[in-house]
Amino acid sequence: MMSKRIAAPDSSICVACGACIKVCPREAISIFKGCCAIVDIEKCIGCGKCEKICPAGCITVKDREEI
Numbered sequence: 001m002m003s004k005r006i007a008a009p010d011s012s013i014c015v016a017c018g019a020c021i022k023v024c025p026r027e028a029i030s031i032f033k034g035c036c037a038i039v040d041i042e043k044c045i046g047c048g049k050c051e052k053i054c055p056a057g058c059i060t061v062k063d064r065e066e067i
Contacts, residue, residue, distance in 0.1 A: 005046025006064050011036035013058040020050035020059060041067075
């Protein structure tokens with residue numbers, strides 16, 4: 001069963017630092033073409049670790065229905 005929540009990075013402010021990748025327990029985040037974080041919706045459990053660690057503040061954990 002999928003989590004009801006999911007991480008949603010804002011590509012317009014992401015600095016592609018990779019901090020979120022290091023803390024994700026499900027390896028659900030990657031950096032797309034060196035410019036921004038993307039989330040694998042099948043893997044993300046919405047735990048919020050990436051949201052807390054992001055130095056740019058670009059990740060928000062939202063209800064899946066909001067995405």
